[in-house]
Amino acid sequence: MFGYYLRLALRSFRRNPGITSLMVLAIALGIAVCIMTLTVYHAMSGNPIWWKSDQLYAVTMDNWDPKQPYREESTLPPPEMTYKDTQALFRSDIPQRKVMMYSSAGVVSGVGNVPPAHVSTRVTTADFFTMFEVPFLYGNGWSARADEPAQPVIVLSREENEKLFGGGNSVGRTLRWNDHEFRVVGVLGDWFPMPRYYDLNGGAFRPSESAFIPYGWGRELELLNDEESDCWGPEKIDSFQDFIGSDCVWIQMWVELPDRSSRARMQSFLDGYWATQHRAGRFPRPRDNRLTNVADWLRDNKVVDNDNRMLVVLAFAFLAVCLINTVGLLLAKFLNGATITGVRRALGASRRHIFMQHLVEVGALSVVGAALGLVLAAAGLAAVHHLYAAAHQLRRGGYQELTHFDSIGVLWALVLALTATLAAGLYPAWRVGRLPPALYLKSQ
C-alpha cells in the first residue's frame, strides 16, 4: 500500500500546488535555520581532539590574590601560569609530552619581493606539534634540543607558506623574523582546531597562528605575550626580566598523560611543588592545582556561552512556528479533501488506511522540505562563510570554519525534518481519519 499512498500523495501535491509549495517552504525555512544554527553550535561545542581528550591536560595552579579569586563568577584558578612556575614544572619527566607556550607576533621579511608583514606567532616548546597532532604538509617540527638554547628554526602555516613561498616546499628556505634569520623546518597542512582549545586567550574561535618558533626565543628576544597578561600583586616590573620573574600569568602549559597512574603522579608533583612554594610564601590562596582534560577545559571556560544556546533555542522555536503553520495548512488541505476521504471510507478504507495515506503524504512533504531545507542551509552557511572570510581578509581557520556543512549536518537535517514534520503531521492525519464520512458524502 505504501506505493499506492505515495502515488496518491504526488497526485495531491499536483492538485494543490500552491498550498503544497507553502508547506514545503515553511518546513524548509524552519529546517534551514535550525541546521545553520546547529551546525555552528556543533562546531563551537565540539571537542576538536576528542580522541585524545582524556590524555591532554591543561595545567593550572591558583597563585592569585588571597583577597579575591581570579574570576568573580567562579573559583577556578587562572587559565595561565607564571613563567617561573612553568619553567619549574616543565622539568618533570612524568608527562609523556609537555608544552609551555604563548602567543606573540613578529614581522616576517626577507623573502623575495614579498613585503614585510606582521604575523601571529606561537612561541612554543617542541612537543606542541606531536602532542596536538598537528598535520604537516612539508617537513616537521623541531626537536626539544632546539628549544633551549633557541635555534633559528620556524614552522609556517600552510597559508603563510602560500603567501611567502607560493605554496611550494619551503623546507630549508630562510626568512627574517623580527630581523633575525630563521630556517623553515616545516609547513603545516590544513589545521583549524575549533575551538582553539590550546589557548583560549582572546577568544576560542581565533585562527591558529601563522608561524611557530622555539620557546627559547621568548627570553632571547624578550617577546611579550600579544594577548592579556594578568597580574595582581604590587610588583615592580621595569624590564622583561622583572616580568618573567613576576607572579603575572601568561604562559599556557599542557601535558600529555597517557594513563591514570601518570595523571596521579603528575598531580602529586604539582601538589608537592605547591607545598614548597607555599612554605616559601607564594600561593597564598587555598591549594587548587588542576589537571583539566580538553572536554572539561572547554566546559570550565564556557567556550559555548549562553547566547549560543539561546540561539539554538530560538532556532527551534522558529522551527516550531513553521511547523505549527504547516499543521494549519495540512489541516486545511486535508479537510478540504474530506469528501474524497468520505468516498474512500465508504468504499472500504478504515481510519487506519486514511491515517497512513495522509501520513505518507506528510512524509513525502517532509522529504521535499528537508531537501529544500538542506539547499537553503548550505546556501545560508556559504553566505555566512563568505561574510566571515571577508571580515578576516580571507584568513582561513577563523569563525568561518564553523560554517562547514558536513555529512553529519545532512543527516541531522533529514532526521530533524522527517521527525519534526511527521510529528507535526500526526494530528492532521489522525483528524482527517476521524471525520464522519456520511456527513461529507451528504454535503457533496
Place this chain on the structure above:
Amino acid sequence: MLKMHEVSKIYRTDLIETYALRNFSLEVKAGEFVAVTGPSGSGKTTFLNVAGLLENFEAGAYELDGTDVRNLSDDERSKLRNERIGFIFQGFNLIPDLNVYDNVDVPLRYRRLSAAERRERIGSALDLVGLAARARHMPAQLSGGQQQRVAIARAIAGDPAFVLADEPTGNLDSLMARQVIELLEQINEMGATIILVTHDAELALRAHRNVHLIDGQISDFRAYEPRPAATGGSAALA
C-alpha cells in the same frame, strides 16, 4: 441478508434530539431489489448510511449477512463494508484526479488483491457498464450518465452482496436515468441485493418491494406487480 430490528438513530445538538430512525425494523433478503421512498427528512439517507456501516446507531440490532455489526471495530466495519457493500451516490462521488480505471480500483486496493486480479475485476466491471474504452479518461471528460456508470462499476467491482444506491438518477436526465436503472436491474439479476433510496415513484415501481418512510419509521410496505417483461427482471413479493 440485511436484518434491522428496532434500530434508532438520533442526531443530538446541545438543545434538541432528533430521531432520524425510530424503532426501525426491516429485513431484506438476498437477491431482493428494494426501493426506499419517503419525503425529504424522512430518514432515507440515514437508513442507507446505517445500513452501509457509515454511521452508528443508538439502539436496536443490525445483522449484515449474519454478522452483528453493533460491536465491530472500525477495521472490522471497514472490511465488511469493503467486501459486502457497494455504494452508488447521487453525485457520483468519483475522485476527480483519478482516471476511470483508478476510480474503479479504489475499493479493490483496500482488499489487497493482486494486481492481476484487480485488473481483471476492473475490466469486467467496466465491460458491464460499457465503458471499457474510457478506462484512461478522467471523470471530467465524461457525461453525467457515464460518470454514474463508472460509479456503478466501482460499486460492483468488488462483487458485493449488497449495492446501496442513494438517489442514483437524481442528477441525470430521463434517458440516462433509464440506462442506470436498467444497469441496476441487471446487477440485481446477477445476484446482488439492491437497496435503492429514491424520491422517484416511477423508479420505485421498478423494485420488487417498496418501503415508505416517514419520520424515521416505516409507514407502508408495498409489493408491486412484477416488472414488465421487457426489462427481463424477476419479481418477488414482500
